[in-house]
Amino acid sequence: MGDRREPAAADAATLEPAPSWLSLDRPDSVLVRVRAQLPEFTGALQRVADQVLTDPAGAARATIVELAERSSTSPATITRFCRALGFEGYADLRLAIAGETGRAARSAGWAEDIGRAIEPGDPLERVLGQIMAADTQAMRDTAAMLDLREVERAAEAIAAANRVDIYGASGSALVGAEMQFSLHRIGIAAWTWPDVHNGLASAALLRSGDVALGISHTGQTRETVEMLAEAGSHGATTIALTGFPRSPLAELADIVLLTASQATSFRPDALSARHPQLVVLDLLYIAVAQRTHDRSHTAFQRTARAVDAHRFSNGQGREGDS
DSSP: OOOOOOOOOOOTTTSOOOOGGGTTSOTTOHHHHHHHHGGGOOHHHHHHHHHHHHOHHHHHHSOHHHHHHHTTSOHHHHHHHHHHTTOSSHHHHHHHHHHHHHHHHTSOGGGGGTTOOOOTTOOHHHHHHHHHHHHHHHHHHHHHHOOHHHHHHHHHHHHTOSOEEEEEOTHHHHHHHHHHHHHHHTTOOEEEEOSHHHHHHHHTTOOBTBEEEEEOSSSOOHHHHHHHHHHHHTTOEEEEEESOTTSHHHHHOSEEEEOOOOOBTTBOHHHHTHHHHHHHHHHHHHHHHHHTHHHHHHHHHHHHHHTGGGSOTTTTSOTTOO
16 A cells, blocks of 8 residues: 555645635635545534534534534534544634635625525526535535645556556446546556456456556445455555545555535435546546646547547537547
C-alpha cells in the first residue's frame, strides 16, 4: 500500500489559488466534513449531524443544551460530535458554522431547497431546481474535499502505466466505461471490467508499472474491492474513487480520490454521486493528457480522422463526438 493522506488543502506553493466560486466550501468547511462523515455516524451522533445539516444557521445560534434538545441527544454527545469533526469544543464548532452560514446568506439563494424532499406531485420546474441545487452543492463539496496532490499522483501513474484496469459495478461501471473511452482515445491502454470474474482474471495479470482504478461511491461493493485487492497484490498501483475515506476500497488503495453527493427523493447517494465522479475523472483524464501531450494529441487527431467520414458535412457533427 502506498503513502496515504487525508484530504487536504492544495499546496499553495505549487498550485494556483482556488477560484472564487469555491469560497463557500473550502477544504476546511465544517459542513463538508459533516456531510462526508455522515454515513459513518450512528445513533445519537447521526441525529446531531442531521440536525446541523438541516438547520446550520439554527445550530450556529443554539447553545449546547439547545442543540442537544433539538437532536434528542445530550450535551456530552454534542461534545463527542465536535471532537469527531476535529474541534476542541462546541464553541469552535458554532464559530465555524456561523462563518459558513454567514457567507451562504450573502450568496445567491439557489441553495435554499437543498435537503427538501421531492414530492410525487411537485411540478417539474421545482424538481429541476432542486436537482440543480443538489448537484451544484455536490460539485462544490467535491472540489472542496478533493486532494489535488492525489489527482497528480494518479495522473502520473496512469501516464506511465503499461496498462490500466478499471473496475466498477452497476452505475459505477458506466462511469468507468466513460473513463476507459477517454483514456483509449489518447492512446492509453485501458480496459473496463464490470464482471467480477473477468475483472479478477485481468487483475491477476497486472504487475508493477500497471494501474488499477476501482470506482464505488460507498467503497463497500464487494466485487470492486476484490478486483482492486487482486490487482494490488500483483504490484499494480491502485486508485480508489469513492465518497468515503474509511471504506474498505479506500483503505486498500494507494491513491484515494474523494467525491461528495447530495441525495434527493427518488435519487439516492449512489446515483447523485455520478456527476461528481465524472467531474473528478474528467480532471484526471485531462491531467493524464497534459503529461502525455504529444502522444495524446497525435492519438486524438488520428482517432478523430478515423471516424470523420461518419459525420455530417454540414456542421451538425463536431470533432470529438462519438
